Amino acid sequence: MAEPRFVVDPELTPALTGELVECWAEVVNAGGAVGFVPPVTPGDILETAxxxxxxxxTTRDNPDHLLAGFDREGQVACWLILGDGKSWLRAHWRWVLRVMVHPKHQGQGYGTLLMRAADDAARDLGVEALHLTVRGGTGTEGFYARLGYTEVGRIPRSIRLAPGDDRDEIYMVKHL
Known part of the structure; x- marks a missing residue:
């Protein structure tokens, strides 16, 4: 496996945006917990995206940062958002949002590489801690724990996927 090439704040051209949205839909349809429930199309995701x-x-001095990983063909392989806390009181930390690896690259270590690249990008921004949430029932909290994240809270049944299918929202933090 060739390691992805990571870029912080790549230029959000229409072509790149289209690839990111397509990746998002593919991840959801493969079972990824990134804000939607399958089946979805890129059009279903477009407004949120x-x-x-x-x-x-970055041309508008916005506070969030896109971290994208590209495969050796230059296609989007994985990506996430380092989200600002929107408060000067929280300027020293970021939310890790929308973590996803394209299904064709899953199981190859891209998720670990993406999260390590996020640590590096956050340090470059002067960030001291990263926070994220995971959907209960997916097992992803174990992945994040292996990367140094600690569960700090849980809200039972706060995510409703469908009637009768409620999941916990799990809060995790990593000090850099």
Missing amino acids: TATFAACD
Whole structure:
């Protein structure tokens, strides 16, 4: 496996935005817990994606940062958002949002590499801690724990996927 090439705040061209949205839909449809429930199309995600990427528009001095990993063909392999806390009281930490690895790259270590690249990007921003949430029932909290994240809270049944299918929202933190 060739390691992905990571870029913080790549230019959000229409082509790149399209790839990111396509990746997002593929991840959801493969069972990824990134804000939607399958089946979805890129069109189903577009409104949320537009707002997500607008907050990462560095030409407008927005506070969020897109971290994208590209495979050896130059295609989006994985990505996440380092989200600002929107308060000077929390300027020393970021939320890790929308963590995803394209299904064709899953199981190859890209998720670990993406999260390590996020640590490096956060340190470069002067960030001292990263926070994230995971959907209970997916087992992803074990992945994040292996990367140094600690569970600090849980809200039972706060995520409703469908009637009768409620999940916990698990809060995790990592001090850099």
